[in-house]
Amino acid sequence: MQDQTVISVKNLKTYFYTNQRCNKAINGISMDIKRGKTLCIVGESGCGKSVTASSIMQLLPKLSRIEEGEIIYHSEDRGDIKIHELERNGKEMRSLRGQDIAMIFQDPMTALNPVYTVGWQIVEMIRAHENVSKKEAKARALKLLKDMGIPYPEKRIDEYPHQFSGGMRQRAMIAMAMSCNPKVLIADEPTTALDVTIQAQIFELMDKLKKEYDTAIMLITHDMGVVCELADDVAVMYMGNIIESGSAREVLKSPGHPYTKALLKSIPILGKGANQDINPIKGSTPDPFNRPTGCQFAPRCDYACDKCNEAMPEENQVGGTHMVRCIRFQEVMADGK
Amino acid sequence: MLKYILKKILGMIPMLFIITFLIYFLLDLTPGDAVSHLMDPEALARLSAEQLEALRETYGLNDPFVVRYFKWLLQLVQGNFGYSVSSGVPVSQIIAESLPATLELSGTALLISTLLGSILGVAGAIKKGTIGDNVLTVFGMIGVSIPQFFFGMVCILVFALNLEWLPVGGRTDPSVVSFFGRLKYLILPASVLGISLTAGVMRYARTSMLDTMNKEYIRTARSKGIPEWRVNLIHGFRVSLTPVVVLVGFRLPTLIAGSVVIETVFQWPGVGQVFNAAVRASNYNLVMIVALLFVIMVLFASTIVDILTAILDPRVKLDS
Missing domain, CATH: 1.10.3720.10 (MetI-like)
Structure with a gap:
């Protein structure tokens, strides 16, 4: 049962088409989401984290499409399902959504429909996938809310989202996502809109779910601190590519890509006071329509050399599951020590 | 909800009062003698000044504006909407x-x-x-x-x-x-x-x-x-x-x-x-x-x- 892959993504390319221009939002990424493990996807805004999630859920906007590559869901009872070949809002895709792969979103303030009660929205999800009576579904919704640590669930179940606080809403979202016992939970920056104390509670809850239900979690974040706390595996994304991936231990202990290293350096450390040196990454992300020719990070990189501008570096296996796409990774890793 | 509706209806009363006043006031400002709409012009032309005055008096047209307004309002509240001046049919x-x-x-x-x-x-x-x-x-x-x-x-x-x-x-x-x-x-x-x-x-x-x-x-x-x-x-x-x-x-x-x-x-x-x-x-x-x-x-x-x-x-x- 160990390291059982639930979703494997291979060489996925998702492009956006606007005004006759093509934005290669995801440019060939591969990853495995494993049962009972948390895969953290890290990166700056606009690097393709959310598009990856939307691609897996087939929830991409109309002007974008999966150009190449594979997304395969390894179902226990139905064999391998090729998600990339399914019709976007077709019956098969819909039966996967919610039941096998559920998603929670960044902003719980806007992610719940304001005109229906929280209970109603959870019941809708349960009844969309399972043939149960309204009463049964409501009883399950109640239990879910209780399990997610919502106080007075009997009263809360009939309340509207605006009567919930931000943290409570995200708990309700998670309750909804977990209502059909999904095999995979995709969380797209689930705590960005919440304050820090609530963040910790939400992550604790997600960690508990992972252990109790053996759910695979794909957590999208830009917070390195969160990665350190929760991740089993990490994938660092930059401009639509995974530039470094591996187990959390490997990536965080000995980062092999200058970008990962820079991300780790740019976290302020609590208790060090206001005078500590925070090293932000210089420059900003390039225009996706005017990309650098070689390594996407080269213009901002301290290690950049002429060779970096020639082509995107190949994947280098550095041992174990650790992968780095940088030609000077040995120097980078040596520097850290 | 019920309380809200009641409140709203009560709030309408002063509003209606003001509006009836405005309607009455504005129509009072319109030019023309109300008597001239009451009978045909030829008959009107044959009336003497005293007869005209007596006619105005019977219809209460000589009362001060406020008195006329309250008389009208009183009739209105009692459900008497008046008569059409041209045909005499109740409004x-x-x-x-x-x-x-x-x-x-x-x-x-x-x-x-x-x-x-x-x-x-x-x-x-x-x-x-x-x-x-x-x-x-x-x-x-x-x-x-x-x-x-x-x-x-x-x-x-x-x-x-x-x-x-x-x-x-x-x-x-x-x-x-x-x-x-x-x-x-x-x-x-x-x-x-x-x-x-x-x-x-x-x-x-x-x-x-x-x-x-x-x-x-x-x-x-x-x-x-x-x-x-x-x-x-x-x-x-x-x-x-x-x-x-x-x-x-x-x-x-x-x-x-x-x-x-x-x-x-x-x-x-x-x-x-x-x-x-x-x-x-x-x-x-x-x-x-x-x-x-x-x-x-x-x-x-x-x-x-x-x-x-x-x-x-x-x-x-x-x-x-």
Whole structure:
């Protein structure tokens, strides 16, 4: 049962088409989401984290499409399902959504429909996938809310989202996502809109779910601190590519890509006071329509050399599951020590 | 909710008081001697100054303005709406005769425009950018900009005169009293009024729906794996409904005031026509009562809109 892959993504390319221009939002990424493990996807805004999630859920906007590559869901009872070949809002895709792969979103303030009660929205999800009576579904919704640590669930179940606080809403979202016992939970920056104390509670809850239900979690974040706390595996994304991936231990202990290293350096450390040196990454992300020719990070990189501008570096296996796409990774890793 | 409605109704009383005063005051300012509308000009010319004065005295026209106003108001509260100055028929009787006709016409038109408008608007939003949506948008523009009387006349020309499918105007054929016999007369004016009102509702519904469909909870709904029609109707349309209801609610007063234009074009014996004739004949008693009815309807509609909004959107609280 160990390291059982639930979703494997291979060489996925998702492009956006606007005004006759093509934005290669995801440019060939591969990853495995494993049962009972948390895969953290890290990166700056606009690097393709959310598009990856939307691609897996087939929830991409109309002007974008999966150009190449594979997304395969390894179902226990139905064999391998090729998600990339399914019709976007077709019956098969819909039966996967919610039941096998559920998603929670960044902003719980806007992610719940304001005109229906929280209970109603959870019941809708349960009844969309399972043939149960309204009463049964409501009883399950109640239990879910209780399990997610919502106080007075009997009263809360009939309340509207605006009567919930931000943290409570995200708990309700998670309750909804977990209502059909999904095999995979995709969380797209689930705590960005919440304050820090609530963040910790939400992550604790997600960690508990992972252990109790053996759910695979794909957590999208830009917070390195969160990665350190929760991740089993990490994938660092930059401009639509995974530039470094591996187990959390490997990536965080000995980062092999200058970008990962820079991300780790740019976290302020609590208790060090206001005078500590925070090293932000210089420059900003390039225009996706005017990309650098070689390594996407080269213009901002301290290690950049002429060779970096020639082509995107190949994947280098550095041992174990650790992968780095940088030609000077040995120097980078040596520097850290 | 009940408390809110009661409060609202109580709040209407001072408002009505002010409005009756304004109506009475403004009509008092209009030029012309009220006596001159009471009898034919030749008889009037033969009256001596004393006789004229005596006439004014009997009708109470010489009293100070405030006294006249309160006398009128007192009568009004007692249910005596006065008499039509030109025909001597009680105003209440005139209203009772013309109001059902107007309600019939405007009610049908309101129903047509609301149903057709929201369905087409939502369909346009879901199929945004398609040929169908563009055609609807163009028709919407035309619908908003074509004057009702012109549209009405074209319809009379085509459906009544050329094709001879439907009668030219009027409300009923006195010899036929069956439901379908009367329906024949209703179809054309109600459709013209309904279709010209549809354009506004349609544009409103489309914008509102497009706005909603970009919201994040629509993505959440899709991520739940529910069918697309449920995403569109149960999640999208239900939320977009509120502004549409507000628009339709504020059109309720036209139920009473009627559409003067359409009623005139189709010789529909409704309040609109009565009002039109009354204004031209300086028939002040009638004008005041119809104006008052209209005002009451506006106040009533705003309360209805408030209540409906609170029912549709749980975030809106009435008691505060």
